[in-house]
Each structure stands twice: as C-alpha cells, then as structure tokens.
Amino acid sequence: xxxxxxxxxxxxxxxxxxxxxxxxxxxxxxxxxxxxxxxxxxxxxxxxxxxxxxxxxxxxxxxxxxxxxxxxxxxxxxxxxxxxxxxxxxxxxxxxxxxxxxxxxxxxxxxxxxxxxxxxxxxxxxxxxxxxxxxxxxxxxxxxxxxxxxxxxxxxxxxxxxxxxxxxxxxxxxxxxxxxxxxxxxxxxxxxxxxxxxxxxxxxxxxxxxxxxxxxxxxxxxxxxxxxxxxxxxxxxxxxxxxxxxxxxxxxxxxxxxxxxxxxxxxxxxxxxxxxxxxxxxxxxxxxxxxxxxxxxxxxxxxxxxxxxxxxxxx
Amino acid sequence: xxxxxxxxxxxxxxxxxxxxxxxxxxxxxxxxxxxxxxxxxxxxxxxxxxxxxxxxxxxxxxxxxxxxxxxxxxxxxxxxxxxxxxxxxxxxxxxxxxxxxxxxxxxxxxxxxxxxxxxxxxxxxxxxxxxxxxxxxxxxxxxxxxxxxxxxxxxxxxxxxxxxxxxxxxxxxxxxxxxxxxxxxxxxxxxxxxxxxxxxxxxxxxxxxxxxxxxxxxxxxxxxxxxxxxxxxxxxxxxxxxxxxxxxxxxxxxxxxxxxxxxxxxxxxxxxxxxxx
Numbered sequence: 001x002x003x004x005x006x007x008x009x010x011x012x013x014x015x016x017x018x019x020x021x022x023x024x025x026x027x028x029x030x031x032x033x034x035x036x037x038x039x040x041x042x043x044x045x046x047x048x049x050x051x052x053x054x055x056x057x058x059x060x061x062x063x064x065x066x067x068x069x070x071x072x073x074x075x076x077x078x079x080x081x082x083x084x085x086x087x088x089x090x091x092x093x094x095x096x097x098x099x100x101x102x103x104x105x106x107x108x109x110x111x112x113x114x115x116x117x118x119x120x121x122x123x124x125x126x127x128x129x130x131x132x133x134x135x136x137x138x139x140x141x142x143x144x145x146x147x148x149x150x151x152x153x154x155x156x157x158x159x160x161x162x163x164x165x166x167x168x169x170x171x172x173x174x175x176x177x178x179x180x181x182x183x184x185x186x187x188x189x190x191x192x193x194x195x196x197x198x199x200x201x202x203x204x205x206x207x208x209x210x211x212x213x214x215x216x217x218x219x220x221x222x223x224x225x226x227x228x229x230x231x232x233x234x235x236x237x238x239x240x241x242x243x244x245x246x247x248x249x250x251x252x253x254x255x256x257x258x259x260x261x262x263x264x265x266x267x268x269x270x271x272x273x274x275x276x277x278x279x280x281x282x283x284x285x286x287x288x289x290x291x292x293x294x295x296x297x298x299x300x301x302x303x304x305x306x307x308x309x310x311x312x313x314x315x
Numbered sequence: 316x317x318x319x320x321x322x323x324x325x326x327x328x329x330x331x332x333x334x335x336x337x338x339x340x341x342x343x344x345x346x347x348x349x350x351x352x353x354x355x356x357x358x359x360x361x362x363x364x365x366x367x368x369x370x371x372x373x374x375x376x377x378x379x380x381x382x383x384x385x386x387x388x389x390x391x392x393x394x395x396x397x398x399x400x401x402x403x404x405x406x407x408x409x410x411x412x413x414x415x416x417x418x419x420x421x422x423x424x425x426x427x428x429x430x431x432x433x434x435x436x437x438x439x440x441x442x443x444x445x446x447x448x449x450x451x452x453x454x455x456x457x458x459x460x461x462x463x464x465x466x467x468x469x470x471x472x473x474x475x476x477x478x479x480x481x482x483x484x485x486x487x488x489x490x491x492x493x494x495x496x497x498x499x500x501x502x503x504x505x506x507x508x509x510x511x512x513x514x515x516x517x518x519x520x521x522x523x524x525x526x527x528x529x530x531x532x533x534x535x536x537x538x539x540x541x542x543x544x545x546x547x548x549x550x551x552x553x554x555x556x557x558x559x560x561x562x563x564x565x566x567x568x569x570x571x572x573x574x575x576x577x578x579x580x581x582x583x584x585x586x587x588x589x590x591x592x
Binding site: 027048049051053054056057060061062064065066067068069070072074089090093095097098099184 | 377381421424425431432433434435436439441442443444445446447448449450451453454472473476477479480483484
C-alpha cells in the first residue's frame with residue numbers, strides 16, 4: 001500500500017471516458033449527479049452518447065435497459081442508495097430478469113457520502129443486488145481496482161453492479177501486476193490463524209488490522225473479495241480450511257452483504273467460526289468519514305477485536 | 316394512405332378471430348386477463364398486420380420496428396398475434412401460464428420469440444422504449460418504436476419521468492398508443508384515480524397528441540401514418556376503447572380485468588363473438 005491517494009470516482013469517470021473512445025457502443029446515463037459520479041467526464045467527451053435524464057433514477061435505468069436491447073453497452077450512474085431504492089424495479093424487472101447487458105454504477109456507497117447523512121448512505125445495496133438472479137456484484141477497493149473493474153465490467157456480457165465509494169482511497173494494488181478477474185478473490189497477506197475477508201474501502205482497514213494483529217502475535221491472512229457475486233467459493237473454503245476462522249469486513253449492514261455471502265458458502269462447505277464486521281443494523285448519521293467509520297465499528301481496531309474473538313472461538 | 320376496404324375487412328376479420336381464440340384460450344387455462352386483451356385487439360392487430368416492419372423469419376433484424384407491450388397483462392392477445400405470424404407454433408398457446416412453457420403470464424423477452432422487452436410491472440415499457448428509440452437515432456436507423464400502454468398504467472410515476480425525457484430528447488421515432496378503456500383492476504379510473512384530460516397532460520409535456528376510436532382499424536392506421544410525419548417531438552395516440560370489447564357482460568367491467576371465465580360465460584361469450592363485430 002502506498003501513500004498515494006486518488007478518489008475512486010475520479011478514476012471511474014476517466015476510465016469510462018477512455019472506454020468510450022475505445023468502443024462507440026458504450027453510452028452513459030446519469031440522473032443529475034454527473035458531477036458527483038464523474039460520468040460527466042464521459043459526457044464532455046461524448047455528448048451525443050450521454051443522457052442526463054434529470055432527477056429520475058428509475059427512468060434512467062429503464063432507458064438503459066432499452067438501449068441494451070439494441071446492442072449498446074449502457075453505464076447508468078447514480079448514488080448507490082438510489083440505484084437500489086429508486087431504480088430497483090427496472091433493475092429487477094427489465095435488467096436482471098432478461099439478463100440485459102447494463103452496467104449499474106452506484107457511487108457514494110456505504111457511508112462514504114458521510115456528511116449527507118443516513119438518507120444518502122447506502123447499506124442495503126449489496127443485499128438487494130446479490131439477490132437479483134443474473135446480477136454480478138462488484139465492490140471497488142482502490143483506485144487501481146476502479147479502473148480494472150470498470151474495464152472488466154464493460155467487457156463482461158451481462159448485468160453488473162459496480163459499487164463505488166466517494167472516498168479518496170490509498171493505492172493498494174500495482175496496476176502492472178494485478179491480474180483482475182471477475183469472480184476471483186485476491187490474497188494480499190498470508191497468515192495462518194484466521195482470514196480477514198474484506199471488500200471495498202474496508203480492505204484498507206483489513207490490512208491495517210493485520211499489521212496490528214501481527215504485533216500481538218496473531219497471524220492474519222487478508223483476502224480481497226471484490227466480486228461479491230459470484231463469490232469465490234474455492235478461495236473461501238481454502239482459507240477456512242487452512243486458517244480455521246474468518247472475519248468479514250464491509251461497509252454495509254451486517255444483514256445480507258459480504259458477511260452473509262461468506263457465511264452462506266462456509267456453512268455449507270467448510271463450517272468455521274465467523275465474525276461479521278459491518279454496520280449493526282442501524283442508521284448512521286452525518287459526520288467526518290473516518291470518525292463515522294469509527295463510531296459505527298468499521299475501523300481497524302474493530303476488526304482486531306473481532307479477530308481476537310474469532311480466534312478464541314476456534315478452541 | 317388510408318386503409319383500402321379489403322384491408323380493413325381483413326383486419327376486422329382477424330380481430331374477430333383473435334377475440335374468439337382469446338376467450339377459448341383463457342377459458343381453457345382458467346387464468347389470465349381478458350378485459351385489457353379485448354380492448355387492445357384492434358390496436359395490436361393493426362400494428363402487426365399493417366404497420367410494423369417485423370418478420371418471424373428474421374426476428375432479430377436490427378432494422379425491425381419495435382413493439383413494446385407496456386400493459387404486459389394483455390399478453391394473451393399479443394401471443395395470439397405472434398403465433399399467427401409464425402414467431403412460435405400455435406400449439407404452444409395452450410401452454411400459456413403453465414409450467415415449462417415459454418409463454419409466461421406476462422411477456423418475457425428471455426423466453427418468447429418476438430417479445431422485445433419483458434413487461435408486467437406497469438410503467439417500465441415507455442422508458443425502455445425511449446432507450447430503444449434513442450439508440451436508433453445514435454445508429455442512424457429509421458425504425459420506429461411503438462409502446463402500447465394502459466390508461467391505468469399512466470398512474471405510475473415513472474411514466475411521467477419518461478414522458479418528460481422523451482420530449483427533452485426529441486424522440487420523434489417513438490409512438491405511444493394509450494388503450495384508453497377507462498377501467499382498471501379495482502374499478503373505473505374515475506373511481507380509483509381520475510386521469511382527467513390525458514391528451515392535455517401529454518401535450519403539456521411537449522408531445523404531439525392524436526385522439527382516435529381505438530376499435531376503428533382505419534383510424535388506428537391513419538393515426539400511425541400521421542404520427543410518422545410529425546418530426547421534432549414524440550407522438551401519443553389516445554385511443555378510446557372499451558374494456559372487454561365484444562363480450563357484452565365483460566364490457567366496461569373491472570371485474571373482468573383478470574378473472575377465470577366460467578362455462579356458461581364461455582358459451583355466451585362465444586355466441587356473441589360468432590355474430591358480433
């Protein structure tokens with residue numbers, strides 16, 4: 001991990017515009033948050049292929065579905081909360097049901113739109129999206145993944161939900177060596193006492209936690225699950241077998257997100273103690289992002305505490 | 316050009332046949348929506364047999380016209396037409412709504428040849444149709460996208476989002492037809508949620524508006540021809556219809572939105588359709 005930080009949404013916007021120059025079938029839609037989602041970068045480069053529909057998320061996503069039936073590759077952009085809550089019907093009834101090739105970019109996911117408060121936080125989007133048949137669910141952890149995941153989504157045939165953060169995130173991955181593949185988890189740190197399975201911006205916290213645990217003599221493996229659906233069952237089972245305990249970390253309600261997905265797999269294939277770190281089924285509030293993560297249990301210290309607990313549960 | 320008399324007679328004959336087939340089919344399976352299928356018989360028949368450039372032998376031709384059934388519950392009428400045109404075997408019709416059938420209760424683009432868009436949850440057909448229409452403009456193709464909507468469907472908020480957008484994006488290759496039968500599931504529109512002057516509402520959003528008798532195949536044909544000449548704005552055709560048209564005890568009755576047809580009702584309906592129209 002380097003000290004270099006870049007806003008994930010900026011990388012997303014630049015990548016989308018780059019993709020637009022490579023493939024004229026790529027179009028973008030936004031619901032009046034283009035300056036926030038950064039789809040505006042695409043819009044400035046390709047105004048004829050950019051459709052800002054105003055504050056009408058459901059209409060935007062349904063239009064995207066129509067475009068996809070003609071062979072276009074639409075990227076629909078809005079806040080993650082509204083992608084699910086306002087546009088949930090066309091996401092399900094048009095896109096997932098018919099397996100249409102639409103990319104749904106939900107920005108400001110988790111608590112990352114921190115100051116706007118619980119009305120704009122998105123803590124149920126993973127639960128919704130992964131319960132849609134045919135949907136691929138991708139969560140982005142760092143600026144390098146923002147580029148690679150956006151490219152992978154564009155190349156993939158079928159509906160994809162891209163979960164994007166508003167945060168400036170440190171660069172974790174090396175673009176030159178990162179073999180990003182949809183559905184394949186990534187082991188960043190090896191360890192033997194437990195595995196910390198993280199997604200999105202929480203990967204940074206997981207890495208910090210592993211360092212803190214090492215100082216306490218606990219060897220934590222760190223795995224990045226960027227594709228929450230389809231989840232990398234093979235890797236999770238291997239981690240459970242080799243380390244015997246799992247802590248999941250996500251910026252989402254503890255119900256229905258990454259923790260649930262991991263627990264579903266391991267309960268059936270390799271039952272081991274699991275601790276799920278996430279938002280404890282509550283609405284958060286306005287505030288500084290890092291302080292908010294602390295108050296709602298999503299800092300490295302929280303991960304450390306749950307790691308120590310899960311290791312004790314092994315015995 | 317107005318319909319020639321023989322074409323008019325042909326379309327009317329088809330509608331009469333489709334109505335009989337619909338009653339037989341829905342009586343046979345004891346499920347499905349007769350009311351809104353009967354009200355849209357002339358609209359769908361005129362589009363498919365006179366206006367749409369579609370061909371079962373080349374169902375995915377990228378230059379084909381697109382027809383979207385916004386009011387997806389009228390699927391049985393659409394299925395009868397698609398089967399007659401050879402998009403799938405007529406023998407499949409009796410499997411409607413049954414296990415392992417490609418003919419779902421509401422249209423499924425994934426399973427049924429000739430269905431352009433999966434519909435059912437009301438209001439989604441129009442915005443999706445707008446996406447298709449705008450794709451045609453990007454691709455410089457001259458096909459037309461048609462969306463058939465119910466009047467009750469207009470109560471969905473997303474409809475007005477799409478009406479706004481179609482106007483902004485000048486989708487003059489999009490034609491909406493409203494099956495204005497005045498009746499929804501729980502009662503008349505007047506009772507449940509009055510829509511007032513539908514044409515005035517769309518006009519206020521910047522659309523061309525045409526009003527016709529939705530059971531007059533000649534009027535439907537003429538209105539579509541007119542709509543195609545109107546440039547710079549999308550066009551809506553408000554087609555006044557009768558829910559359950561052709562079966563006296565179903566006409567104008569919300570109870571027949573989606574109700575199984577009994578044995579005596581079947582006999583009465585079929586005898587009326589033999590002589591009527």
